[in-house]
Amino acid sequence: MKIFYKYIIVYLLMLIISCSGGGGSGESYYQYHTPEDIDIFLDEIKLNYPDITAIETVGYSETGRVIKALVISDNPGTLEGEPAVRLTGGIHGNEMMSVELLIRFIEYLTYGYSTSPDIKNLVDTRYICIIPVLNPDGLAVKSRYNRNGVDLNRNFNATGTSLQKETEALQNFSSSKQFCLSITYHTGAVLVNMPFDYKSKLIDGIFPVENNLINSFALTYTDATESNFLANPDVYNYIYNSNYGDYIFLNKGTINGGDWYVALGTLQDWSYLQTGCLDLTVEVAKRNPTSEAGVQQIFMYNRGSLIEYIKKADEGIYGRVTDSEGTPISNVEVTVTWDDGGETTTGDIKIKTDSNGYYNRILLAGTYNLTFSKEGYTSQTTSKTITTSERSLLNIQLVPL
Ligand SMILES: [Zn+2]
Incomplete structure (x- = not known):
């Protein structure tokens, strides 16, 4: 009889272990990827x-x-x-x-x-x-x-x-x-x-x-x-x-x-x-x-x-920055400014063009000033109004100094 009780206890222990390992739903323990x-x-x-x-x-x-x-x-x-x-x-x-x-x-x-x-x-x-x-x-x-x-x-x-x-x-x-x-x-x-x-x-x-x-x-x-x-x-x-x-x-x-x-x-x-x-x-x-x-x-x-x-x-503005011959210019800094209604804000957000001359700036609808600048080129500032949630295209040509 004593041996019988031992088996019962071992069985109950195994049941508890298997339940806690399976998240209580009886499934096998989830193996996360290494x-x-x-x-x-x-x-x-x-x-x-x-x-x-x-x-x-x-x-x-x-x-x-x-x-x-x-x-x-x-x-x-x-x-x-x-x-x-x-x-x-x-x-x-x-x-x-x-x-x-x-x-x-x-x-x-x-x-x-x-x-x-x-x-x-x-x-x-x-x-x-x-x-x-x-x-x-x-x-x-x-x-x-x-x-x-x-x-x-x-x-x-x-x-x-x-x-x-x-x-x-x-x-x-x-x-x-x-x-x-x-x-x-x-x-x-x-x-x-x-x-x-x-x-x-x-x-x-x-x-x-x-x-x-x-x-x-x-x-x-x-x-x-x-x-x-x-x-x-x-x-x-x-x-x-x-x-x-x-x-x-x-x-x-x-x-x-x-x-x-x-x-x-x-x-x-x-x-x-x-x-x-x-x-x-x-x-x-x-x-x-x-x-x-x-x-x-x-x-x-x-x-x-x-x-x-x-x-x-x-949503926002994208485009390509090239020279007058159409060659893309990478690492052009693109700064976006707008009238923020005098809010107390912080953070001057700048992006750059990628190795193919492309830039992407996420923006909500509104009117923005975009300044494109890179050493060796004349900086250019353009105003652009975004009226819908579609991407607005703005290609830019920079002139060497
Ligand atoms: Zn964390």
Whole structure:
């Protein structure tokens, strides 16, 4: 009889272990992709969809792991003046859901290219660059930090030896592509965090120079027609800010980063202030799901939002800067100014032309002054009114000094 009870206890223990491992739903424990799995996955995608994908090397991690990007576009090897969009996961290696979300989105776009006219149109008219994992060393050991114990999302203002290889790689890669729109995925909360992180709107009373534009793009992610972000029951409605001494309510899942908590050296602030690329920090889950169904559910809360957001990359001004003989000029600085009605704002946003002379500036409808300048050429300032949400074309010829 004693032996019989022992068997019962062992059986019950096994039952408890199997339930907790399967997220309580009886499914097998979800196996997150390792850095090596991701390399194999990207190679397979490239093999299956060679016409619309290209694998590029962003750089190398501190231990020498390669950081890869997958470009999805109709001519993935060429910058053609299409809006360049960057999607990044795994900047914190223990936030595996951010990586899985992008893996699923890659599958969705590549498979959908031949089955959905909408996806084909989106891919044909955008340059979509997906970096599933920026911190492969962290992902390998499920750590927030890189191999040197550095939080990469606080490293973007660093200089000299403090600048980590992963950070520098993304900075150089981004400069070569001149992205105009971006998202960086995280877990730990469920909300959309907008520029800036280094100052609080509420406490400092200072607004980003393009506050309306930033709000408009963030709300597109959470609340446009196809967006499903707010369907997630875990979306934050408010947070408590101890410096503010009170609760702050989110606007349909969106919040200024500095109102949540102030952070210096984030990718979001660097992208926007140094390269003119609007980057949102999207927190997709409080914690990594433990089941396949849980991972898929989080993906579905973000898939339509991502499509709507990438569609919106079409708003603004674009064009090509050439000399009088039609030769494209790269690295031309494009500064946009307008009458902001005397708001207290900060941030002088500048963009540059890419290696093919193209520029893309996301803007809301309005009248803007654009100044094009590069050493050795006479600067040129032009006024342009954008009346619809379509891209406005403005080609420029610069005259050498
Ligand atoms: Zn994170």
